[in-house]
Amino acid sequence: MANVHSPVTEFNYLEIPPHHWEEELSLLKMVGTQTVLLRIPWGAHETSKGMRDFSRSSRLRLEKVLKNLADQHLKTQLQFGYFCAKEMLPSWAFSASQKTTIPAQVWDKESDDVSLVEVPSLFDHDLWASFKEFSNDVVKLSALYVTPHGPVEKIFLNLKLFAFDRDLFSSEEFTHCFKELYPNFDKINSKYNVILKSSPPILSTVNYRVLYKSRPWLASFDYKICREKLLTQLKEKATSIDSARGLEDHFEVETSESLEILSNGNSAVAIDPVFLDFSRDKVFPFCPQGLISPSSAFAFRMAEYFKEKTHFHRQSFFSLPLMGDSEPFPFNFISVICGKYLTRAAYQYLEKIWMRGGTVFFPFGFPQFDEHMVVLEWAGGMEKKTLSVGESRLQGYLRGLGIVCAPMQAFSPTQMVWDEIDKIRVGFEAGGTQ
Amino acid sequence: MKRRYCVTKISQREKQHFLQVAGFHSFRFFFLEVSGESILRALEVRGTHCSVQLEPVTLSQMKEFSRSYPDPILFLQSPEGASPSSLRTFNENATLWEEICPFPFSLFARYFNSAEGGVHISPDPIRQAFSQLFSALQCLETKMAETELSILWFHSPEQEIAFLCHYVRKRRLGVGTSAELLQIAKDFSEGGLTKNKLFEMFGTQTSFFNVDLSENTAENPILRISAALEKATQEPFQVLVSHLQTELFESDASI
Secondary structure: OOOOOOOEEEOOOOOOOHHHHHHHHHHHHHOOOOEEEEEEOHHHHOOEOOEOOOOOOHHHOHHHHHHHHHHOOOEEEEEEEOOOOOOOOOHHHHHOOOEEEEEHHHHOOOOOOOOEEEEEOOOOHHHHHHHHHHHHHHHHHHHOOEOOOOOEEEEEEEOHHHHHOOOOOOOHHHHHHHHHHOOOHHHHHHHHOOOOOOOOOOOOHHHHHHHHHHOHHHHHHHHHHHHHHHHHHHHHHHHOOHHHOOOOOOEEEEOOOOOOOOOOOOEEEEEOOOOEEEOOOOEEEOOHHHOOOHHHHHHHHHHHHHHHHHHHOOOEEEEOOOOOOOOOOOOOEEEEEOOOEOOHHHHHHHHHHHHOOOEEEOOOOOOOEOOOOOEOOOOOOOOOEEEEEOOEEEEEEEEOOEEEEEEOOOOOOOOOHHHHHHHHHHHHHOOOEO | OOOOOOOEEOOHHHHHHHHHHOOOOOOEEEEEEEEOOEEEEEEEEEOOEEEEOOOOOOHHHHHHHHHHOOOOEEEEEEOOOOOOOOOOOOOOOOOHHHHHOOOOHHHHHHHHHOOOOOEEEEOHHHHHHHHHHHHHHHHHHHHHOOOOEEEEEEEOOOOEEEEEEEEEOOEEEEEEEOHHHHHHHHHHHOOOOOHHHHHHHHOOOEEEEEEEOOOOOOOOHHHHHHHHHHHHHHOOEEEOHHHHHHHHHHHHHHO
8 A cells, every 4th residue: 555655655566456556656646756666576476486477467467567657757666575565475485494583673664572583585595596586587577667768766676684684504605604704613612712522514503502602792793794794695696687787777785774873963872783783773682593692682771771862862873883994973972882892893983083082981891802802902002091070080091182981980781871971971062071 | 346455554653542542641561571581671661652771680680670660560581592582473373452552562462362471461450451351352353353344443532543454264364544444433423334335335244343432431441441342342333245235135126
């Protein structure tokens, strides 16, 4: 059913009798719709494996819908792939041996609990082969209707939910990625402080449980790094399907969705991303194989708490980078929510902030190690100073043009912690540092 | 001609609106979700507003906290080391309450519906009241499932909301809402809704249930809605095709 309030209006051709398509689209045009989103559910077009229907059944006549859209001069965005809709996946796809476990909220945006759902995984080779054929057909057909001769402005292949996959252990590629990180057992044993027996495979589900129990932060980080690599590979595979050649301006594979940053104001709360996953407006606990460590559970509670508080006080809330080099937002004061560990990428991100004059505040104390178990250097050769901000006393370092600091005694994670942090922020903004 | 039944899926905002219509706008409770030994969520719920709490921090504190907390507590516990809630694939067996209520209110139904266990409601009187509510809702749904479509109109003097439920072989396939349903409800309240009209609109067997929340004055919203559901079950406005064919035949004969 069409939602006429959004700037892009969805037209669900499967739920509208084909003889009403023209009439419904003309109604949409009349109420001021400019752009229509057409979702093409795989499950509806390929009810039997290998038998794809885009023209036989009247409700599946994709070309007819596209012609109707062209007649109404409605700009069109096509979307196929993985999204929450009726008939999105063919029932036979559920027999795929490999499954993707994702937060229920990723699948169904209206859902609000933290449970998980399972969907067939495109990392399953057989399923990928079938999906690739379907994708080829969709793109080939849509290519006939792209702008400037047709209404289709964009063709999106939505694979975003694979960025949340919590169960990649049965994927050969995942094991391969992990082997690249840890070519032998000595390295893994010393880093995780465990004694894994040197029998293959290096990454069984049992082994991963041992690693996760010993060092949950590190195990989560390593998992996420491998997942990122797999996601890049999946994106490359999907972008290079035959029929997409020459459609570079129109065809886009979507594999990620990051937390939307409210960039109003000069201050923000940033959180370590390792125990969490983020979508545009939601936070999920990261639980590989459905496992939740106490640290992960606590990180999730903190994320929800600070997300709510920053939203209420119109401040920004975002996740620090997991990897790579990114340019920071121009905040003057950042409170960083993390535990004993912080990624090297996050450290470098924060470094840019203090170097240009910002203040980085760790309310729960300075993190000590990065993902390589290398000690994080907060002093940078500077002498530790005692700073007075309003009535509070902090310990910190003058770095670059800015300050890195933490309370003399780490704050306790109680209900009042927001007020305590905010007092420090207000103190800094008032320029009361001594 | 049989009309398409697609209606907009119920949004979070509409679910919250339902809570207000149902009189839960000031209903307070504490929601705790625990996975193994870790507290995953602690929310103080006041009607449609949820506030994230960082306390209690540990499970041992939780016991003390539960004893002293003045409002009802909904406690969801997943097994040790398991995912936050048990793994589920598409919410196929969701009750009607889960479909139309926002989280975490929706979870009250899980206590009575699920074989999974792990849901606790305290204190006893609240649990009993919810038990009564879900029995009433189950009876109503049995009646609703007799026809392919059922319109469920909840209304108090100030607010209203209507849902359309689609059943095939007594199984609920979907629940949605649209402004058009409120127009039908208006016709009903003005006495202008006839069985023929309802049939013309949907082209199939349809029921209309009037859940009048203004009649009962019980202070407890759970008891109030239970009574209204029981009453609605007893007085459905149903158009069954067999009845309609007879009526049409009779009117043709009179012509």
